[in-house]
Amino acid sequence: MISEKLMQALNDQINYEFYSANIYLAMAAFCAHEDLDGFANFFKVQAEEEKFHAMKFFDYVVEMGGRVTMSALDEPQNEYTSMLDAFKKGLEHEKLVTERIYKLTDLSMEEREHATISFLKWFIDEQVEEESTFGSIIKKLERISDNSNALYMLDAELAQRTFTPPAQ
Numbered sequence: 001m002i003s004e005k006l007m008q009a010l011n012d013q014i015n016y017e018f019y020s021a022n023i024y025l026a027m028a029a030f031c032a033h034e035d036l037d038g039f040a041n042f043f044k045v046q047a048e049e050e051k052f053h054a055m056k057f058f059d060y061v062v063e064m065g066g067r068v069t070m071s072a073l074d075e076p077q078n079e080y081t082s083m084l085d086a087f088k089k090g091l092e093h094e095k096l097v098t099e100r101i102y103k104l105t106d107l108s109m110e111e112r113e114h115a116t117i118s119f120l121k122w123f124i125d126e127q128v129e130e131e132s133t134f135g136s137i138i139k140k141l142e143r144i145s146d147n148s149n150a151l152y153m154l155d156a157e158l159a160q161r162t163f164t165p166p167a168q
Helices: 003-035 037-063 084-110 114-144 146-158
Strands: none
Touching: 003 037, 003 084, 037 084, 037 114, 037 146, 084 114, 114 146
């Protein structure tokens, strides 16, 4: 049985994943306002991924006989100085998520909660991908600098991104 401490930490993560979705929706709104619909699409898809993650935690808590509790979300940052700024903030956020997943894993290991350790492995692998994706786009944006043609090419590339929930 999952301890109260671990159950609370899992509930906190559910809420944090929904907060992450709000962060990415705010970034999408910023991009849309800048008429960069491909960048907006990237962040909308990112928000969908975060909601998927939240529901994955939600379902796990329920499956383990726990009670999901929702809380208010903090207001996300809504203004950015550039696309590069938004992506750098996104990478910073993903690193915080990684840290949170690691702490959940550490707690699960301390409590010898093997089912939760197994469950969290998927998120550890997912965070490697998340940080890599943001890092790659940051490198492209740094190379682009002030080249508006290259920016629009990247915008068109990011417009192709879609969300397909991974097979369970």
